[in-house]
Amino acid sequence: MGSYEVTAKLSEIRGEFPDDPLYDYAYVMKYEVMQVHRGTIDSNVIYVGHYKPLKPRSAVADVRSGEIGGNLKTFRVGDTHRIALEAPIEDYFMGGIMNPYSEEYSGPVYWAVWTNLVIQ
Amino acid sequence: MPLNRPKMFFLSMSFLLIIFSVPIIQSVMELARHERPQCIDILLQPPTAANLRRFENDLERLSWFSRELQPLMRYLQFIVLKDAGEKALLGKDGWFFYKSGVRYLTEPWPPRGHSSQKYEDPLPAILRFRDDLLERGIQLLVIPAPNKSSIYPEQLTSRAKTISAPVYTHTLQVIDLLRANNVDVLDLFDLYSSQKNDFLCYLPQDTHWSPEGMRFAGTTVAEMLVSRSWITKGDSQFERKIIRLHRYGDILRMLSNPMIERLYSPEELNCTQVVQSQNGRLFAPLPDAEILVMGDSFLRIYEQDEPKSAGFTAHLAYELQQPIAAIIIDGGASTLVRQQLSRKPDLLKNKKVVIWEFVERDIRFGLEGWKVVPLPHTPAI
Numbered sequence: 001m002g003s004y005e006v007t008a009k010l011s012e013i014r015g016e017f018p019d020d021p022l023y024d025y026a027y028v029m030k031y032e033v034m035q036v037h038r039g040t041i042d043s044n045v046i047y048v049g050h051y052k053p054l055k056p057r058s059a060v061a062d063v064r065s066g067e068i069g070g071n072l073k074t075f076r077v078g079d080t081h082r083i084a085l086e087a088p089i090e091d092y093f094m095g096g097i098m099n100p101y102s103e104e105y106s107g108p109v110y111w112a113v114w115t116n117l118v119i120q
Numbered sequence: 121m122p123l124n125r126p127k128m129f130f131l132s133m134s135f136l137l138i139i140f141s142v143p144i145i146q147s148v149m150e151l152a153r154h155e156r157p158q159c160i161d162i163l164l165q166p167p168t169a170a171n172l173r174r175f176e177n178d179l180e181r182l183s184w185f186s187r188e189l190q191p192l193m194r195y196l197q198f199i200v201l202k203d204a205g206e207k208a209l210l211g212k213d214g215w216f217f218y219k220s221g222v223r224y225l226t227e228p229w230p231p232r233g234h235s236s237q238k239y240e241d242p243l244p245a246i247l248r249f250r251d252d253l254l255e256r257g258i259q260l261l262v263i264p265a266p267n268k269s270s271i272y273p274e275q276l277t278s279r280a281k282t283i284s285a286p287v288y289t290h291t292l293q294v295i296d297l298l299r300a301n302n303v304d305v306l307d308l309f310d311l312y313s314s315q316k317n318d319f320l321c322y323l324p325q326d327t328h329w330s331p332e333g334m335r336f337a338g339t340t341v342a343e344m345l346v347s348r349s350w351i352t353k354g355d356s357q358f359e360r361k362i363i364r365l366h367r368y369g370d371i372l373r374m375l376s377n378p379m380i381e382r383l384y385s386p387e388e389l390n391c392t393q394v395v396q397s398q399n400g401r402l403f404a405p406l407p408d409a410e411i412l413v414m415g416d417s418f419l420r421i422y423e424q425d426e427p428k429s430a431g432f433t434a435h436l437a438y439e440l441q442q443p444i445a446a447i448i449i450d451g452g453a454s455t456l457v458r459q460q461l462s463r464k465p466d467l468l469k470n471k472k473v474v475i476w477e478f479v480e481r482d483i484r485f486g487l488e489g490w491k492v493v494p495l496p497h498t499p500a501i
Contacts, residue, residue, distance in 0.1 A: 014170075022374070022450060023487055054177075076158075077164065077165050090463050096456035097456070
């Protein structure tokens, strides 16, 4: 599942996740890539959009997101995630994309299909 | 009677145990699951306002005690105090209101003093979008969708009956400003206020318009487009069939409390589904259509949700007897829909009209505020 798979450290969550049950959105976060397991990713830093980040990954999938999931319960800076990804995000997710990096980064943003917490 | 030392010590220890038992038990449970104790997070990030708020929210959201005890406490709170929690307000006769909608009506606008919203003025964003479309020969119609509390304030509080002026003065200011700048706006507030005693324009348990209110808006928009000669009616392609369904409204569901839900019956909805006359297939948006409709969950309800193809877009297609293209993003009608259009400018191909709906409260609370989003320079037409 996912054309790319990486182990990466969540290095920054910029801003706040809107806490509104009526709003559906993907939120873009910054990662430092530690290991690439599948696909080719040239940069050490990637930007990944997670759907409804306030929900545990196991309960987040709906008709708008398609099949996504994982065992991650919450996003915490400094945690390491193993993530299956697709890119660019617009081709895989038709909803709203909140990207706090849009004014400084114009490269591809990845869509998180599966996100597991790596316990170290 | 003064307490002796052992009693004082016992009482102090009891209080400390009560205070610290919750985080200690939570941390032990997290360690048992080989997770980093959540309370350590506060030390790992700079103490910015955003980080501290996220830390606090995480503590509340992931707490075992909160998860186990909250449903019962919320139920008791609802029964005894009529308090529907953080997101909702209980009105009269089983009506529920979304708190953000009421906040929008009651708090000052523009916000006084410090505002966390960076792009809060809708006017520059709407004018730029209108001008970018006009350059391509495309007309824009703006539709602020009223909050339920703007149309039925008397269902929220009896005091509203004594107020003769409209309660949605913020939105009237925005509509007046847009019209002064030659933006075409459909004022649903006036229309719904004059019709609200003839039929229910909104669902008592939901934030959105009723099927009847939605159809009324669709018919009005279709008449507007034709009367302005922006669009001519197409050949007969669509017909309607009646579908009745029962479901709980989104405000009641967002309480996430089955004990409260059981106190109410699901609402009966009289929907009409739009189907293609030739083959009976459900209406589906068509990217090459002459009309693009973009907006939020007011467009999603009945269309992408059950019963499907029975929402605003489908009914506009039925009224005009021609296909429609659509961009629908829950809560994202202020900026995210325009960003989406900017990323996919091919959607402007063949367009004559763009209809832009956004819920009234998003004038203040829309995701990403009101960023100016220029459309790509190369026309996709």
